[in-house]
Amino acid sequence: MFLLWTALVLVGVLLFLHVSGLNLKFLLRWRLLWQSGRHFLRCRTPSEISLTGEFDRQAIFDTELYSWGAGVREDSVLSPTVASWNIERGLQLEGIINEIRTMKPHILLLQEVDMHCERTGNKDVFSEIGQALAEACGCEVQGVFATEFHELHSPLRRPLDQGGAGQGGGTHGNAILVTAPFKIQTGWELRHRFVPFHWEVAGSDLGQPRKGGRSAAGATVISPPNSDGVSTTFVVCSAHLENMCGIGGRVLQFGEIIEKIELERKKHLPSQTVGVLLGGDMNTIRSDWFVKLCPTYRDGIPLKTGQTEAQWWQDVIFEQKKPQCPSPHVEWQVKKIRATIESWNLVDPFDKNTDCTVLHGGYKSKLDWLLASDGVFNPPRVGKLKLGGYPYSDHKWLAYSLTIE
DSSP states (O other): OHHHHHHHHHHHHHHHHHHHTOOHHHHHHHHHHHHHHHHHHHTSOHHHHHTTSEEOOOEEEEOOEEEEOOSOOOSOSSSOEEEEEEEEETTTHHHHHHHHHHHOOSEEEEEEEEESOGGGTTOBHHHHHHHHHHHHHTSOEEEEEEEEEEEOOOTTSOOGGGTSOOOOSSEEEEEEEEETTSEEEEEEEEEOSEESSOHHHHGGGGTOOEEEOOEEEEEEEEOOOOTTSOOOEEEEEEEEOOSSSOHHHHHHHHHHHHHHHHHHHHTTTTTSOEEEEEEEEOOOOOOHHHHHHOGGGOSSOOOOTTOOHHHHHIIIIISOOOOOOSSHHHHHHHHHHHHHHTTTOOBOOSOTTTOOSEEETTEEEOOEEEEEOTTTBOSSOOOOOEEEOTTSSSSOEEEEEOOBO
């Protein structure tokens, strides 16, 4: 009888995997997430867990400007195409470049960009994409790059074809690319002060030994003059929030980005109208069933039945509905973010439940965002919404066109 029940359970599990589309690679990722959650709880004291992380030193500094090509693109710059894409390190660089050549964005935000890692053929992925965009648009392209991690070359890293992260040896980060006549005035990098998950400590457990931490790339961008001879100033940011934590950790990191953007805006106010373009992989990964099974994402912030984390962000952060935050610090940060962005009126026009940017087996969610502010873009400022990029990355890109006042 025992053997019969065991056989029935195995058949049930196999049938569930077949119907749901889950595969061994997905289950391996799940095992690593569970392991990371156990490590997360083991390496922190109860007081630290209540804050959902730790505060380390934050660094904000100017970063180097890169440039490729020459000239000015000939298409309309008063309705620029903006896009954001987590390119999964550039593992399928040829396909990624072809997508970008076809899209020809005026402003492109990139996340998970490799430079000189063995897994991506020791290529400078950032420069290759910048050069390809310059050739496709026939103009100068400027860029900024913010390093997140030094990906250590280590035998602990398993090959990509075995479900691992691939061999390192270089760096990995986020970037912004801008095509002329748009021009980068200054570039900066923000290294997050709030660290909900210590990759330097726990990365080896996940087969990703590395040094560094989450960061955002930013730039002040000047548009070409409009018909009245007036240029528009944007503060642009490419963000990549922590995935190995709950909602609270990402809210605290997002608050740091908002604070930095506001500091950049104030440099130009009140003499100029300053817009905001903020996009990236926000890792809004949580869902009801997902968090119940994995301790990595448990932080006490409840979701309603069927509510996704992306919808929680829309409701609580952008529509300013009342949150339930067990941590006073998280609640304080939510209020601070709301007060800062109230005049910006940031909008991500994509549906928070159906415009999913990540699909893994039976799991799907909107992890990626592309936010633009009022005051610079005429409503309806958003053109045709587009998602794409599969199968060249594990994330879809987001893109739309804007109308500049």
